[in-house]
Amino acid sequence: MRLVSKIDRWLSGRSSPGLVVVTVVVAALIGCIDYLTGYELSLGLFYIAPVSAAAWYVGRSAGVGVAVASCIVWFLADTGHDYSHPAFQGWNALIRLGFFLVSSLLVSALRASLSKQQALARTDGLTGLLTRRAFEARFEHDLALAERSLQPVVLAYIDLDDFKRVNDEQGHAVGDRVLRIAADVMRSRVRRADTVARLGGDEFAVLLPNTSSGAGREVIASVAGELRAALRSSGFGVDCSVGVITLEDFPVSAEAALAAADALMYEVKKKGKGSVEYAVLGEDFREEAREGDGEAGRAGRGAGNQSPRQQPGEADLAPGRTSTE
Numbered sequence: 412m413r414l415v416s417k418i419d420r421w422l423s424g425r426s427s428p429g430l431v432v433v434t435v436v437v438a439a440l441i442g443c444i445d446y447l448t449g450y451e452l453s454l455g456l457f458y459i460a461p462v463s464a465a466a467w468y469v470g471r472s473a474g475v476g477v478a479v480a481s482c483i484v485w486f487l488a489d490t491g492h493d494y495s496h497p498a499f500q501g502w503n504a505l506i507r508l509g510f511f512l513v514s515s516l517l518v519s520a521l522r523a524s525l526s527k528q529q530a531l532a533r534t535d536g537l538t539g540l541l542t543r544r545a546f547e548a549r550f551e552h553d554l555a556l557a558e559r560s561l562q563p564v565v566l567a568y569i570d571l572d573d574f575k576r577v578n579d580e581q582g583h584a585v586g587d588r589v590l591r592i593a594a595d596v597m598r599s600r601v602r603r604a605d606t607v608a609r610l611g612g613d614e615f616a617v618l619l620p621n622t623s624s625g626a627g628r629e630v631i632a633s634v635a636g637e638l639r640a641a642l643r644s645s646g647f648g649v650d651c652s653v654g655v656i657t658l659e660d661f662p663v664s665a666e667a668a669l670a671a672a673d674a675l676m677y678e679v680k681k682k683g684k685g686s687v688e689y690a691v692l693g694e695d696f697r698e699e700a701r702e703g704d705g706e707a708g709r710a711g712r713g714a715g716n717q718s719p720r721q722q723p724g725e726a727d728l729a730p731g732r733t734s735t736e
Contacts, residue, residue, distance in 0.1 A: 423468065427470075431477065433461075434462070434473075434477045435477060435480050438458060439484055441454060441457045441481075446487075458507075458511065461481060462474060462481055462518075463518045464477075466519040471515070471519035471520075471523075474518060474519050475512060477515070478511035478514070478515045479511075481511055485504070486500070489504075532544075535608075535609045538590055538593075538594035540594050540597075541606065541608040541609070543608065546608035546618070547665045547669070550618055550668070550669070551664075554658070554662070554663065554664075557658070558661035561661075563622060563657050564658045564668075565626075565630070565655065565656070565657050566617070566658065566668055566669070567617040567631045567653055567672065568614070568653065568655075568669070568675065569617065569635075569653045569676070570613060570651065571590075571593060571615075571651055572680070573649055574589065576648070577647050577648070588645075589645070592645060593615065593638060596637050597615060597617060600637055601634070604621070605619050605620070617634060619631075623657070631653060631655050632687065635651060635653050638651050652680050652684050652686065653686075653688070654672045654673065654674070654675030654676030654677070655672070655687060656671050656675060656690045656691070656692050657690070658692055660692075668692075671690070671692060
């Protein structure tokens with residue numbers, strides 16, 4: 412299995428033209444071996460490997476092309492053998508071509524179906540945003556890059572206030588419309604390198620890699636402002652509460668960071684909803700997150716095991732301190 416995994420990684424890392432060349436060369440090598448071993452020993456099954464690889468890693472057109480090339484190679488390897496009728500060799504070549512083409516089309520269809528299923532699993536069907544699982548995978552990747560480059564990461568946890576009342580009083584169709592409006596606003600206010608996800612229900616996350624605390628404030632303030640304006644203009648009576656954390660020291664897990672942002676957002680709700688609260692989390696948070704699990708991490712963050720939300724209104728944010736807008 413390790414060998415198969417290594418081959419898969421190697422093939423996945425090649426460009427499409429390079430893969431086509433490799434698969435054609437492999438088919439030619441199989442043809443040479445086929446010619447040298449003679450027609451009594453068939454190697455027909457081995458031609459499926461380059462045909463399937465081209466169809467899987469490049470696509471249907473490449474698979475068809477390599478299927479035709481493999482058929483030609485096999486035809487040449489079979490040349491020189493005596494047949495009772497000259498047409499038999501051509502007939503055999505057509506049968507082989509059909510076999511290769513069917514194999515190629517089946518493999519490419521399987522890959523397309525798998526890719527579609529993976530996309531559906533990663534994408535929220537209602538909003539088109541990433542799902543929680545896909546977001547956590549992206550977050551872990553961005554955290555690893557941040558640890559290597561020593562660049563801060565900003566995470567915003569957004570909850571739609573009074574959304575349940577909309578569902579209860581106006582129906583789920585209206586609630587779905589609210590969620591789509593929120594998703595469209597958040598998606599339109601961030602960079603292509605940023606990530607927006609629907610974590611579940613009426614909760615969203617915005618991830619800003621390689622972003623300082625100050626820059627993150629500006630972006631999230633813009634997102635929150637646009638979101639409130641869109642929700643209010645729609646007349647649904649929905650607002651938003653946002654908890655924003657800036658991670659400056661690594662390593663830290665996505666789970667711990669999400670728990671901290673989630674807890675910060677709930678502090679906003681306890682204070683009356685409809686606002687944004689910020690926290691910069693440094694080495695003290697990293698050490699505490701490493702020592703405890705997710706629930707323990709919520710119990711205390713910041714210097715001296717204090718929550719980073721217990722010092723609001725600071726003009727100059729330090730690790731474990733917060734500011735509210």
